[in-house]
Amino acid sequence: MGRTLEINGRQNDKSLEKNPERFTNNVTEKGGDPENGDPVRRRGHETSELEAATHLFKGSVGAGLFAMGDCFKNGGLAGATILLPIIAVMCVHCERMLIRGSVLAVERTPGVDFLDYPETVEKCFEHGPRPLRKMSRVMKLIVEMFLCVTQFGFCAIYFVFITENLHQVLQQNGIDISMSMVMLITLLPAMIPSLMTNLKYISPVSLFANVALLFGLIATLTIAFSDGPMPSVGDRHLFTGGAQLALFFGTALFSYEGIALILPLRNSMRRPEKFSTRFGVLNSTMFFTTALFIFTGFVSYVRWGEEVAGSITLNLVVEEVFSQVVKVIAALGVFLGYPIQFFVMIKILWPPLKRSSNCSQKYPITSQVCLRFLMVMMTFGVALVVPKLNLFISLIGALCSTCLAFVIPVLIDFVTRAQVPKALGVWSYIKNILILTVAVLGIVTGTYQSIVEIVKEFK
Numbered sequence: 001m002g003r004t005l006e007i008n009g010r011q012n013d014k015s016l017e018k019n020p021e022r023f024t025n026n027v028t029e030k031g032g033d034p035e036n037g038d039p040v041r042r043r044g045h046e047t048s049e050l051e052a053a054t055h056l057f058k059g060s061v062g063a064g065l066f067a068m069g070d071c072f073k074n075g076g077l078a079g080a081t082i083l084l085p086i087i088a089v090m091c092v093h094c095e096r097m098l099i100r101g102s103v104l105a106v107e108r109t110p111g112v113d114f115l116d117y118p119e120t121v122e123k124c125f126e127h128g129p130r131p132l133r134k135m136s137r138v139m140k141l142i143v144e145m146f147l148c149v150t151q152f153g154f155c156a157i158y159f160v161f162i163t164e165n166l167h168q169v170l171q172q173n174g175i176d177i178s179m180s181m182v183m184l185i186t187l188l189p190a191m192i193p194s195l196m197t198n199l200k201y202i203s204p205v206s207l208f209a210n211v212a213l214l215f216g217l218i219a220t221l222t223i224a225f226s227d228g229p230m231p232s233v234g235d236r237h238l239f240t241g242g243a244q245l246a247l248f249f250g251t252a253l254f255s256y257e258g259i260a261l262i263l264p265l266r267n268s269m270r271r272p273e274k275f276s277t278r279f280g281v282l283n284s285t286m287f288f289t290t291a292l293f294i295f296t297g298f299v300s301y302v303r304w305g306e307e308v309a310g311s312i313t314l315n316l317v318v319e320e321v322f323s324q325v326v327k328v329i330a331a332l333g334v335f336l337g338y339p340i341q342f343f344v345m346i347k348i349l350w351p352p353l354k355r356s357s358n359c360s361q362k363y364p365i366t367s368q369v370c371l372r373f374l375m376v377m378m379t380f381g382v383a384l385v386v387p388k389l390n391l392f393i394s395l396i397g398a399l400c401s402t403c404l405a406f407v408i409p410v411l412i413d414f415v416t417r418a419q420v421p422k423a424l425g426v427w428s429y430i431k432n433i434l435i436l437t438v439a440v441l442g443i444v445t446g447t448y449q450s451i452v453e454i455v456k457e458f459k
Helices: 009-018 049-066 068-075 077-107 117-126 130-172 179-185 187-194 199-226 243-255 259-268 281-307 321-335 338-356 358-362 364-384 389-417 426-458
Strands: none
Touching (some): 049 259, 068 243, 077 426, 117 259, 130 364, 199 281, 259 338, 259 389, 338 364, 358 364
């Protein structure tokens, strides 16, 4: 089913860094069953570069895009503008390390064409230094746990986002219903696309979501510019520190929430080699996303200052009809990202459930529909008890997103390079230790401060 290549020496390792795609196996239509957890991927529904970019953009903006005002409030105008591109470069570099590790793991695993994130970690440790091989299964479970918690949190936050915006609009129009009832209304539109089992079928939903997101953002920023003279930049904090900077880091990492989609999107492409080239899907999408984050955050914080909300749409004057339209469309754009994030979570939960349950094997379609229904209801239930959107964004970003985006890819890089003579040079050690240092600081400070603020809200 494709060739097996033995990676030897520093020269091969360098060539892989320059062009990891040349080691990718030819994709076949035959093989194992991914529904049962087999890492072989069938290619019956291949996506184009545009479709992959659409999914990645949608998976990277979501509620985080509209939280950029709060992000800049916590980071300061100058501080956030400097730090966001640094975080973006680190994210892209770690995503490329993840892709490199996946390609190497595929080449060292006979009969396999593609591996997703948890499988990549497992296989990298299996083929890594002998003392670490026993940790392969544990590492896979850890990654699956973080992925599930992260994607679960994203889905719950999407419920909160649309509910807060719709509740404002409904109250303004004399419809006095509770936040819980508004959230209940959103259950059906969340359930229907979540039953779709292939990214190809979700493409129209994702494309419409991107259009709605961009319209909502452009309209919100237009209102921000047209609502009288902009306050002076001097009236805003240029830099912050301590607790606020910790919250900034968590929100920023949450906003770059697409790492869980990197390998599934690349694996589903008609031409996977186009994903991580210099001007490929990954670099182009992340550059555009970062530029959009900086512009949105800067303008939002300058306009609304310390009053900027966890979603900038909540700062719009709800009495104006146009503002109400913007709130609804922006909320719809964010909410239609739900099936993309939900897809990753089900992809992890379903295979072990199917293997371990006779009922799931006998009635696979019914069982998977029941699982999807249950998980949608669980995200709905968690969303009901979220006291404040921006604090949970920071918590999930600081704890789970940081581990997935920074820590695990660095561990993969160490493990894979340890098997290649002289591949772990001084630069690799310095670079990876620097990334780990930033990640650990972000995890500790961001998680602690987010929990402190959430406890205050509950009190």
